[in-house]
Amino acid sequence: MSEASRSDELESWRLPLSSSRTARPTKRFWARQATAPDKARREPDMSPRPVTRPAEVTIPQEKAKSKRLPASRRSLWQSPLTRRILVLNIMALLVPVLGLLYLPTYRDSLLQSELELLKTEGSLFSGALAASGVATGPLGDEKLVPETSRQTIRRLVDVSKTRARLFTPDGVLIADSFLLSGPGGIVTITPLPPLDPNESLVWKWVAGAYDWVFDRLPSSRILKPYQEAAVQNAADYEEVVKAMDGEAATYVRDAGKGKMILSAAVPVQRYRQVLGALLLTKPGDDIEATLRDTRLTILGVSGIALGVTVLLSLYLASTIALPIHRLADAADRVRRDKGRQKTIPDLSARGDEIGDLSGALRDMTEAVWRRMDAIEGFAADVAHEIKNPLTSLRSAVETVARVEDPLQQRKLMSIILDDVQRLDRLITDISDASRIDAEMSRVEAQPVKLRDLVLAVADIHAATGRESAPEIRTQLPDEDSLTVFGTEGRLGQVVRNLVANAVSFSPPRGLIQLSARRVDRQVVLTVDDEGPGIPPDKLGAIFERFYSERPKGEKFGTHSGLGLSISKQIVEAYGGSLKADNRKDAAGRVLGARFTVALQAA
Structure with missing residues (x-):
């Protein structure tokens, strides 16, 4: 049978098969349609179909998705690694600073010291009142003289600026250092804070900002509010009630706006007889001022430490992020460029992990290039080795068609068989050799x-x-x-x-x-x-x-x-x-x- 008739016969077998596939559906198609839902058979599917794009179209899209800004065009602040380093270092600094600003133990110690000092001062004042402001009655009973007690109290608190109130055993207020009686009636004295000529406007602004912030923070102590009745009585103050029983007591109240009122009540005794109770009160401004100065000092030192931390963090980030960016950009250039002019920067002199990464990337690049050279060489060797038996096989096939001697034909057929076996052996060994690398890696x-x-x-x-x-x-x-x-x-x-x-x-x-x-x-x-x-x-x-x-x-x-x-x-x-x-x-x-x-x- 000639090649033309053989090809015509093959075409005659091939055409009916192709026409049958395009002309009518197969049994598998009808079976699939029979099992589909009724709605799917009645209504055509108008949803958009996925379009299969060639590989050369999808590759640029994938590259566009993974596009990364080069290190030469990226500032240090744009680096996520820089931001992480800054956040971690700043948080590590802020945690102890916030703990120091809280200062609960230091505040309690200052408060206790002020109360003890106030109680000691009250003991001294009560001794002076018992010695100079007590009068003995005709029946031998002793009681406080209001006018003498008022004068004594004003002289005593003139230096300390502490408010002193004196109550009799029946709870009546007979003396108050902030109340003066004159021709026009009773005058209330309100002490003003002392002026500091060295206080600058900046410090006033800082102190005002501090007060504004800390006044709005929740307090760790829940204090009873300070209330002062128009007509005061000893029963209004718990510490005074205790002092009437012969026991000195202290108390802290909330004056509003983050302020405190410290009070200490001591009994006024003469020969162990309680003649009255002396109540000393003062605002906790000294404590708040001490806390404010301490906190502002901590904030000042922390600000300096924060600046140093930020600078050191930026330096650390520059020694980590920028070299990594350089390595990444170099790897991208090596991947994109067709030649081998681009190389990975050699940072092995750093002696750290980035230097190790640089050396590993350089070695990997060299290994990839060597593998590419080996693949190219292997492909060239394979083409050369396969070409030899193919050339011999082609010559034998072309010759056998012209030779009519049966003996020569058998020899040529033997050569063809040897060449085919040689090709089969070459392809088997080449396939085995090409699979070794992949198999060894898996x-x-x-x-x-x-x-x-x-x-x-x-x-x-x-x-x-x-x-x-x-x-x-x-x-x-x-x-x-x-x-x-x-x-x-x-x-x-x-x-x-x-x-x-x-x-x-x-x-x-x-x-x-x-x-x-x-x-x-x-x-x-x-x-x-x-x-x-x-x-x-x-x-x-x-x-x-x-x-x-x-x-x-x-x-x-x-x-x-x-x-x-x-x-x-x-x-x-x-x-x-x-x-x-x-x-x-x-x-x-x-x-x-x-x-x-x-x-x-x-």
Whole structure:
């Protein structure tokens, strides 16, 4: 049958199939329609369909989504890392500062000191009143003289500026240092705060802002409000009631707007007889002023510390964020540019983790470029190796059509068959070699008993070898399983490749020695044969891809030249080494080849 008639026949088979697919629905289509809901069959689907775009259209969109502002155009404040460093350092500073500003213990100690001082002052005043303001009645009873007591109290509080009130045992107020009686009636005295000529406007503004803020903060102490009746009585004050019982007492009240009123009541006694109660009160302005000065000092020091912290944080961020930006931009340039002019900056002189990152990125880039070179070289070698049998196959196919001699046709068909087998072997080995890297990156190395693996390969060879095949002897320790890290399948492939290579070079009924032993932290496997050995200048070239140095008389194309290359690739992937050498006697004569595999012991 001619090629034209064959193609016409193929087209005649192909056209009805294609027309049947486009003309009427298949049974699967009708079955799918039968199972669809009624509404779906009645109403057409008007929803927009996803449009499949080519890869070259979606790639720029993905790049646009992941577009990042280069470091050269990004300020330090735009770095999220800078902001995180600033926030963390500022928070670490603010937490203890806020705790210091709270000052509950310091405030309580100041308050207790003022109350004790007020109580001591009241004891002194009550002693003076008992000595000078008491009069004895005709029946020998003693009582306080109001006018004398008022004069004494005014003289006593003239220096201390403390308000003093004197109550009689029946609760009547007979003296008040803030009330003066004159021709016009009773006059109320309100003391004014002292003027500080050195106080600046800035300090007044700061103090006012401080008072405004802290007046609006919730207080940790709930105080009873200070209330003063028009006609005061001793029962209005709890501490005065206690003082009437002969016990000194103190009290703190809320004067509003964050202010406090401190009070201390002491009994006025004469010969242990309570003649009245003296109530001393004063505002807690001194305590608030002390707290304010302390807090403002803390805020001032904290402001300086905050400024230093911000500057140091920016310096720290500049030494971290900017180099990382440089590395990221350099990696983007390397990814985008088609050439290899762009490199990763070398920051290894820093001696820190960023320097390590720079070195790792540089090594990774070099490894990627080496891998690309290896892929390009591998592709070129594959094209070259496949082209040879294809050229031979094409010549044989073109020739067989013109040759009429049956004997010549059989020879040409034999050549075609050999070339096809050679192509099949090349494609199989090339596929195996190209899968090794991907498989090694996915499969995790596990402990493998090398002793059992070597014995299995030797037993298989003994069971399947011909009578003229070389003999394999093993020399393995009985007490050691020679466990190494790897995968059983790939390490078995290495042993099989080395044994197959030794068999192909060994003379008929020769001897192949497989020996393994543990040396320090490695397991060393040697494969010795009795072949002609390896040319000294080819000891390294035999591991190159598609290199083939076959013994004389072997049919051409039997081996692809990838076995030793794949074996070396597997061994090095597991952190081992594979090398070749020649065995020699004392006279320097070559006794055969030796391949040595060193693997990490488990």
